[in-house]
Amino acid sequence: MLIGTTIYALINGAILALMAIGFSLTFGISGIANFAYGAFYVLSAYGIWMLLRLLHLPYPLAVVLAVAFNMLAGAAVYRFVLLRVRGQALSEVIATFGMGLAILELFRYLGWVGFEYTLPVFVDRSFVIAGTYVDMQRILILAFAVVLILALYLFTHHTATGLAFRGIAQDERTALTFGIDADRVAALSVAMGAGLAALAAVFIIPLGSISPGEGYDVLIKALAVCIIGGLGSTGGVIAASVMIGFAERFTDTYVGSHWTMIVSLAAIVIVLTVKPSGLFGKQKELEERI
Amino acid sequence: MSTAPLLRVVHLGKSFGGVKALRDVSFDLAPGELLGVIGPNGSGKTTLVNLITRFIRPSSGEVLFKGRKISHLPPYKIVRLGIARTFQMVKPFYQLPAYRNMIIPLCSPRMKQLPGARYGDRDAVALDLLEQVGFERDAHVAYKPAGALPQGYLKRLELAKAIALQPELLILDELFSGLSLAEVAGIVPIIEKLRLDGMTIIMIEHRLKELFRVADRVLVMNFGRKIAEGAAAAVMEDAAVKNAYLGSEE
Amino acid sequence: MKRRKERIDRGIRVRSSDVFALCSWREMLYLSGPRLLPVAACLLLPAVLGVYWQKVLLSVAVFALLAMSWDMLAQTGMISLGQALFFGVGAYGAGIMDHYWHLPPWVTLPAAALGGGVVCTLLLLPVLRLRGIYFSMVTLIVPLMMVRIIEATKIFGGTEGLSGMTPLPSRWVEAYVAMAVLLAALFGFRRLLDSDYGLVLRGICDNDRSVINAGINIYWFKAQALFLAGCVGAFAGAFMTHVYMFVGMPVFALDYSILPIAAAVVGGPGSFAGAVLGAFLLVPVSEALRGFGGLRIVLYGLFLVIFIVALPEGIFHFLQRKYHQFERWVEVEK
Numbered sequence: 001m002l003i004g005t006t007i008y009a010l011i012n013g014a015i016l017a018l019m020a021i022g023f024s025l026t027f028g029i030s031g032i033a034n035f036a037y038g039a040f041y042v043l044s045a046y047g048i049w050m051l052l053r054l055l056h057l058p059y060p061l062a063v064v065l066a067v068a069f070n071m072l073a074g075a076a077v078y079r080f081v082l083l084r085v086r087g088q089a090l091s092e093v094i095a096t097f098g099m100g101l102a103i104l105e106l107f108r109y110l111g112w113v114g115f116e117y118t119l120p121v122f123v124d125r126s127f128v129i130a131g132t133y134v135d136m137q138r139i140l141i142l143a144f145a146v147v148l149i150l151a152l153y154l155f156t157h158h159t160a161t162g163l164a165f166r167g168i169a170q171d172e173r174t175a176l177t178f179g180i181d182a183d184r185v186a187a188l189s190v191a192m193g194a195g196l197a198a199l200a201a202v203f204i205i206p207l208g209s210i211s212p213g214e215g216y217d218v219l220i221k222a223l224a225v226c227i228i229g230g231l232g233s234t235g236g237v238i239a240a241s242v243m244i245g246f247a248e249r250f251t252d253t254y255v256g257s258h259w260t261m262i263v264s265l266a267a268i269v270i271v272l273t274v275k276p277s278g279l280f281g282k283q284k285e286l287e288e289r290i
Numbered sequence: 291m292s293t294a295p296l297l298r299v300v301h302l303g304k305s306f307g308g309v310k311a312l313r314d315v316s317f318d319l320a321p322g323e324l325l326g327v328i329g330p331n332g333s334g335k336t337t338l339v340n341l342i343t344r345f346i347r348p349s350s351g352e353v354l355f356k357g358r359k360i361s362h363l364p365p366y367k368i369v370r371l372g373i374a375r376t377f378q379m380v381k382p383f384y385q386l387p388a389y390r391n392m393i394i395p396l397c398s399p400r401m402k403q404l405p406g407a408r409y410g411d412r413d414a415v416a417l418d419l420l421e422q423v424g425f426e427r428d429a430h431v432a433y434k435p436a437g438a439l440p441q442g443y444l445k446r447l448e449l450a451k452a453i454a455l456q457p458e459l460l461i462l463d464e465l466f467s468g469l470s471l472a473e474v475a476g477i478v479p480i481i482e483k484l485r486l487d488g489m490t491i492i493m494i495e496h497r498l499k500e501l502f503r504v505a506d507r508v509l510v511m512n513f514g515r516k517i518a519e520g521a522a523a524a525v526m527e528d529a530a531v532k533n534a535y536l537g538s539e540e
Numbered sequence: 541m542k543r544r545k546e547r548i549d550r551g552i553r554v555r556s557s558d559v560f561a562l563c564s565w566r567e568m569l570y571l572s573g574p575r576l577l578p579v580a581a582c583l584l585l586p587a588v589l590g591v592y593w594q595k596v597l598l599s600v601a602v603f604a605l606l607a608m609s610w611d612m613l614a615q616t617g618m619i620s621l622g623q624a625l626f627f628g629v630g631a632y633g634a635g636i637m638d639h640y641w642h643l644p645p646w647v648t649l650p651a652a653a654l655g656g657g658v659v660c661t662l663l664l665l666p667v668l669r670l671r672g673i674y675f676s677m678v679t680l681i682v683p684l685m686m687v688r689i690i691e692a693t694k695i696f697g698g699t700e701g702l703s704g705m706t707p708l709p710s711r712w713v714e715a716y717v718a719m720a721v722l723l724a725a726l727f728g729f730r731r732l733l734d735s736d737y738g739l740v741l742r743g744i745c746d747n748d749r750s751v752i753n754a755g756i757n758i759y760w761f762k763a764q765a766l767f768l769a770g771c772v773g774a775f776a777g778a779f780m781t782h783v784y785m786f787v788g789m790p791v792f793a794l795d796y797s798i799l800p801i802a803a804a805v806v807g808g809p810g811s812f813a814g815a816v817l818g819a820f821l822l823v824p825v826s827e828a829l830r831g832f833g834g835l836r837i838v839l840y841g842l843f844l845v846i847f848i849v850a851l852p853e854g855i856f857h858f859l860q861r862k863y864h865q866f867e868r869w870v871e872v873e874k
Binding site (some may be wrong): 027033035081082085089090091093094095097098099100101102103105106108109216219220223224226227231250253257258259260261262265268269272273277 | 619621663666669670672676677678684688689692693694698703756794809833834835837838843844845849852
Binding site (some may be wrong): 343345362365366367369370374375377381383386390393394395397398399400412451452456 | 736737739740742743746747749750751752753754755756757758
């Protein structure tokens with residue numbers, strides 16, 4: 001049972017990491033907390049569903065289109081909404097929050113909930129590893145999470161755009177003097193966050209079904225991971241995801257499934273008391289931001 | 291000098307990640323002195339001020355005020371001990387009239403600590419302070435919204451906010467920057483008067499001529515280090531200082 | 541011939557913000573009218589409305605309190621996405637005191653209000669030192685987590701909640717207590733934020749570095765603002781527990797977080813009167829649109845986005861401007 005729980009804990013961690021990485025990336029680069037993140041996640045899921053059911057497009061094509069659509073939507077949100085309120089914290093938060101709300105509740109109103117609303121798994125197989133059944137989809141999630149993190153690392157350290165991202169993240173004013181267009185980068189960051197949400201949806205939704213509630217769940221989990229791991233830090237996302245993943249899974253197996261949420265909440269409370277900026281948090285306290 | 295120094299900076303250093311913004315800076319400041327701090331941009335002058343007022347934490351070294359270590363205290367407590375500073379970038383509350391901008395310092399707990407603390411209406415005290423820094427009472431300049439005032443007045447407002455706290459040590463971060471010669475000429479007498487009243491002052495400046503009129507001693511910084519210290523004239527003859535400002539011929 | 545809009549202050553001498561000499565009935569009415577009107581409305585409405593709309597009025601009061609609480613926090617620089625936290629803590633506080641200890645409403649209401657304020661302040665204390673966005677994030681997820689926790693652990697009645705609370709003596713008492721607290725909060729908050737204390741709070745929002753520089757401990761002030769806002773929000777929750785005689789998981793629902801923000805943003809952030817105005821507008825509309833179900837929240841979301849981006853001043857400030865100034869188009873010479 002121990003090995004089985006460990007395997008599922010790792011997978012749980014990978015799921016959490018996939019959910020949180022988009023949000024963390026957007027914030028890390030441009031300081032925008034995209035509270036419509038959950039909505040983007042669900043939006044892409046419903047989008048693919050529609051492409052598959054109504055237009056009968058092949059699955060890979062639908063995925064590509066959905067990711068592209070999400071990225072465009074993200075950039076559009078920046079260009080038409082966020083750009084106008086950039087810099088005013090109150091307005092940014094409320095604008096993204098309101099949008100996410102409108103989108104999720106629209107789907108809830110349309111009543112697109114139910115078992116037929118789901119995405120297919122990639123390969124319908126399962127394996128037996130060390131005495132536990134593990135389906136292929138979950139293994140793919142784990143693999144993809146690792147690949148994604150590596151790809152992001154390479155991107156931000158070895159490509160021009162990626163380095164521009166890190167430049168803006170470190171010091172916006174100096175980056176501006178290097179000719180980096182802050183607005184372009186910010187729009188890209190929102191777009192990438194939305195695109196990553198779409199990718200996460202593609203891998204994770206097949207485990208269950210699509211529903212607007214998923215959108216709120218994803219947002220909660222992404223926020224929890226970012227609070228514990230530290231906003232804007234990829235290392236923090238990894239560490240926090242693994243930690244919460246293990247904590248939740250082991251609590252579920254050995255204590256009871258009711259307690260998993262309490263464990264997450266307790267983790268947040270502990271982190272906030274001991275190291276408020278998160279495990280790997282680079283957020284300095286107020287005084288340090290002068 | 292037989293009196294103990296008011297401020298002692300001992301081997302102060304600060305690193306931001308890999309960047310050493312300040313390295314091993316030490317100096318003493320006697321009560322009633324006016325110390326000028328000069329140096330090229332990026333030499334660490336503002337970092338020094340931020341460290342003394344503890345808006346950032348030092349990586350190494352210590353600051354002692356009246357013999358007491360202060361580097362572990364939060365910034366608001368340091369203000370209450372008697373150190374006040376102005377900021378390089380003045381950001382008043384633009385919609386409020388100038389004198390209302392003074393209310394926040396006058397609400398400070400420091401006001402209660404002062405012997406013979408000023409009683410009476412805060413608004414009246416604010417107007418009085420502003421007059422001291424040169425807001426002409428007849429022209430009712432103090433009633434204008436801060437957004438409508440030119441830079442010279444905004445800098446004086448910043449100064450008034452610091453003076454309101456009746457500090458023992460006043461740190462002025464580039465007070466003269468962005469001001470015309472006339473405006474600077476208007477502020478210098480105010481500073482001279484503060485000196486005559488016995489206040490200890492540190493002035494970070496780029497405008498050397500005006501600074502040298504008032505400074506007792508000058509400290510020169512470059513690349514985070516102190517490269518010279520002493521009377522103004524002597525310091526300007528120092529080869530290292532010339533090198534820093536003008537560059538060497540090699 | 542081009543035109544431009546000209547805005548001129550109305551010709552009433554008394555429009556200053558300080559001491560002024562009132563020299564005519566017209567001037568006195570000009571000043572007191574906008575203040576007496578809502579007071580009169582609040583006092584008269586319970587008497588003229590039927591039973592159903594009286595209940596709606598209670599809802600209006602509750603959401604107005606939550607909206608004012610939000611506005612208070614927003615003016616200090618803390619943007620709460622979880623007013624439901626204050627509401628829920630107060631609601632459960634009153635519910636627990638009634639259900640387990642059988643305390644009467646006139647004890648539970650103030651106790652839950654103050655206790656709720658304390659609990660929420662302590663809970664959010666660590667976040668005050670961080671960037672503002674953390675406050676928004678934590679206030680968003682904590683109530684949502686509470687829902688799931690209550691559902692899973694079945695404490696305090698679990699999914700069924702606690703029922704059979706003591707109601708307030710009569711619907712008249714309900715209505716007038718609500719109105720009284722509403723007016724007290726409205727005028728109290730306005731007075732507070734206009735004072736020097738309020739200036740410090742607004743200073744913390746605008747330029748916290750400058751306030752630290754004045755020797756003020758901004759975290760202490762933020763905690764105080766949080767406590768005040770928390771008490772008001774908790775009172776709203778406790779009140780509703782006694783009105784519905786029930787408390788359950790739904791008190792932490794997103795509804796109680798969103799509608800107050802929408803009310804404050806639509807009504808006019810930063811003025812408290814705007815928050816109340818927004819509540820008076822949105823809650824009845826919400827009731828009337830009950831048939832549309834979830835579509836209402838879609839509308840709130842859209843309202844939020846539209847207002848915050850395009851009409852940030854809100855309705856109240858718009859009306860205020862019209863009241864104090866008049867505008868007209870004038871020709872511009874070439």
